[in-house]
Amino acid sequence: MDLYVVVLVEVLYGVASLILISAGLSIVFGMIKVINLAHGEFMMIGGYATITAVNLGMNVFVAMLVIAPAVVGLVGLVVERLVIRHLYGRLVDTMLATWGLSLFFIGLATMIFGNTTTGISTPIPGFAIGDYQVNGYNFFIIVVAALLLVAMLSVLKGTRAGLVARGTMQGPDMAAALGYSPDRIYMATFFCGSALSGLAGAILAPLVGLVPTSGGAYIAKAFITVIAGGPSLVAGLLSSASLFGVVHQAFTFATSPVIGEVALLVAAVVLLRILPQGVTGTFFKGKT
Amino acid sequence: MPGGLTRDAVTIALVTGVLIWVLPLIVGTYTLTVLAIYGMLGLSLGLIWGFGGILCFGQAAFFGLGAYAYAIFAINIGESTVPMILAVLVPAVFAALLGAMMFYGRLGDVYLGVITLVVTLILYKVVNSTAGPQYVIGNARLGGFNGIPGFPTLNVPGTPDAYIWGDRYFHVCAVLLGLVYMLVTALLRSSFGRIAVGIRENETRMSLMGYDVRARKTAMFAIGAGIAGLAGGLFANWAEIVTPSLFSLGQSAEIIIWCIVGGLGTRLGPVLGAAGLAYLKFLLGQQAVIDNALVTGLVLVLFVLFLPKGVVPALSDLWSAGIGRIRPGRIGRRRQPRRRGWPNG
Numbered sequence: 098m099d100l101y102v103v104v105l106v107e108v109l110y111g112v113a114s115l116i117l118i119s120a121g122l123s124i125v126f127g128m129i130k131v132i133n134l135a136h137g138e139f140m141m142i143g144g145y146a147t148i149t150a151v152n153l154g155m156n157v158f159v160a161m162l163v164i165a166p167a168v169v170g171l172v173g174l175v176v177e178r179l180v181i182r183h184l185y186g187r188l189v190d191t192m193l194a195t196w197g198l199s200l201f202f203i204g205l206a207t208m209i210f211g212n213t214t215t216g217i218s219t220p221i222p223g224f225a226i227g228d229y230q231v232n233g234y235n236f237f238i239i240v241v242a243a244l245l246l247v248a249m250l251s252v253l254k255g256t257r258a259g260l261v262a263r264g265t266m267q268g269p270d271m272a273a274a275l276g277y278s279p280d281r282i283y284m285a286t287f288f289c290g291s292a293l294s295g296l297a298g299a300i301l302a303p304l305v306g307l308v309p310t311s312g313g314a315y316i317a318k319a320f321i322t323v324i325a326g327g328p329s330l331v332a333g334l335l336s337s338a339s340l341f342g343v344v345h346q347a348f349t350f351a352t353s354p355v356i357g358e359v360a361l362l363v364a365a366v367v368l369l370r371i372l373p374q375g376v377t378g379t380f381f382k383g384k385t
Numbered sequence: 386m387p388g389g390l391t392r393d394a395v396t397i398a399l400v401t402g403v404l405i406w407v408l409p410l411i412v413g414t415y416t417l418t419v420l421a422i423y424g425m426l427g428l429s430l431g432l433i434w435g436f437g438g439i440l441c442f443g444q445a446a447f448f449g450l451g452a453y454a455y456a457i458f459a460i461n462i463g464e465s466t467v468p469m470i471l472a473v474l475v476p477a478v479f480a481a482l483l484g485a486m487m488f489y490g491r492l493g494d495v496y497l498g499v500i501t502l503v504v505t506l507i508l509y510k511v512v513n514s515t516a517g518p519q520y521v522i523g524n525a526r527l528g529g530f531n532g533i534p535g536f537p538t539l540n541v542p543g544t545p546d547a548y549i550w551g552d553r554y555f556h557v558c559a560v561l562l563g564l565v566y567m568l569v570t571a572l573l574r575s576s577f578g579r580i581a582v583g584i585r586e587n588e589t590r591m592s593l594m595g596y597d598v599r600a601r602k603t604a605m606f607a608i609g610a611g612i613a614g615l616a617g618g619l620f621a622n623w624a625e626i627v628t629p630s631l632f633s634l635g636q637s638a639e640i641i642i643w644c645i646v647g648g649l650g651t652r653l654g655p656v657l658g659a660a661g662l663a664y665l666k667f668l669l670g671q672q673a674v675i676d677n678a679l680v681t682g683l684v685l686v687l688f689v690l691f692l693p694k695g696v697v698p699a700l701s702d703l704w705s706a707g708i709g710r711i712r713p714g715r716i717g718r719r720r721q722p723r724r725r726g727w728p729n730g
Binding site for chain 2: 132180183184188189190192193194196197198199200201202203204205207208313317320321324353355358359362363365366369370373
């Protein structure tokens with residue numbers, strides 16, 4: 098019985114971490130059709146921002162939930178103004194330019210922090226379920242991911258800003274004719290997406306040893322989760338993250354973590370081959 | 386146009402010969418060897434991306450497969466001729482299977498990018514995890530993260546004791562690069578090449594004209610992978626060790642950067658881009674102030690923003706403008722990027 102609870106928690110944790118990793122990318126891709134291959138590096142910057150802030154004596158939760166998103170959001174803003182802005186509508190070119198940015202940030206982080214592993218300890222202690230020891234921080238990640246989904250859905254569906262953003266996504270010309278500047282809305286959207294990437298990087302930072310090349314571990318997962326999800330933001334994120342999270346954890350339990358990762362990637366390739374429109378493009382057309 | 390092809394072949398042979406004679410006076414042959422190998426690798430992506438319109442984010446996968454195929458078969462067979470052939474065939478067959486899966490599924494640009502990227506990552510992870518003694522192919526231990534050292538290097542075909550190394554190995558690589566360049570030229574002049582460029586320009590129209598776009602793209606993809614595999618086999622000989630980092634995303638990124646900087650839709654561009662940037666990296670590696678990745682990344686961003694068609698086309702435009710005559714439109718030129726969105730949006 099205890100084992101089942103532990104497995105359930107692990108599977109939920111797998112799904113939640115995929116949602117966290119992909120949220121920023123899915124906003125940027127879903128709303129403004131830009132694939133940000135520097136997403137992993139944005140998360141890496143979020144991690145370094147957290148660790149630096151904690152080492153300067155700041156409360157770890159403030160550092161994770163406020164400082165890191167703010168820092169990465171600002172980085173994203175600069176990137177959007179200098180680079181992305183000129184490439185809207187050219188999907189392949191944005192992929193190439195952001196890949197260049199990702200190398201740039203890796204180089205920059207190597208020069209500043211050195212090619213060594215840094216980290217902080219998890220701020221929440223573990224506890225026991227029956228005979229098994231569970232990492233308490235996993236629950237924090239599950240809660241944050243759930244809150245994040247609810248927040249995304251309510252902002253998009255419930256507020257004026259969300260309405261304007263969705264309208265611009267459907268028809269930028271019409272939005273412009275009604276007096277909203279698509280340029281500004283894209284900028285704001287990119288800021289939000291970057292801030293979410295920073296948040297994800299910060300929250301996952303205590304679980305991994307951070308190196309300048311850490312971003313590479315996230316980008317492929319985020320990429321396939323978002324692409325497999327398809328055009329609907331929240332439903333797509335939830336469905337593909339659930340699918341891949343379950344596959345990953347199931348194979349990890351049955352065999353080894355490496356096979357788990359490989360199974361996730363293979364599942365993605367198979368899924369894209371069968372459903373090239375993504376999960377929501379096939380099953381839930383026209384929902385957000 | 387057999388006459389044009391002969392003239393091209395003679396030009397390529399002459400240029401290759403002169404470069405083999407002149408370049409070692411400036412740069413050491415050990416460095417030149419790897420530059421020639423990278424040039425071949427750049428050419429492989431330049432062919433399928435610049436002329437076939439297939440954006441592959443995982444060209445490093447075929448490079449790595451070629452290198453591993455060479456190393457594994459060289460240990461098991463004990464001489465180099467058959468392993469070298471297999472270094473071309475294994476990636477080509479793998480690419481044909483992968484390509485058939487993707488192109489017969491009619492996947493778009495973005496999905497192609499994702500799948501090739503993910504396949505590279507799968508290979509990287511799998512090879513990286515084969516550290517234990519239970520992972521062997523014949524006599525070859527895969528060695529996981531440490532790679533496979535100590536396999537027999539290139540020998541004269543038929544005499545396994547006559548190893549080719551040093552200056553002679555540079556000559557082999559340079560001549561092979563010249564031959565591959567000639568092969569690509571001949572391919573692009575053939576009807577297969579012209580139809581491939583047509584598919585790049587307008588896939589729907591070509592399929593309505595009765596060409597099997599899927600089969601042709603798959604064949605193109607496999608040819609590119611075979612060239613990358615040959616480069617991989619040569620690289621294994623040069624480095625005398627193969628490691629999983631050959632499969633890494635960083636390696637894939639570099640190949641793409643070479644093509645962008647050199648110029649897509651040209652044969653010379655990717656070769657020059659590869660050799661030039663690899664040499665730049667070599668020079669940067671000798672100092673510790675500026676990180677390598679920082680410069681490479683910056684180069685890629687600046688080129689995408691300011692010179693998206695690359696150095697070679699820009700220079701040749703400048704050249705023809707300077708002479709003041711209008712040259713007839715060449716088929717190789719890359720079209721302007723189209724606006725793209727979701728396939729159904």
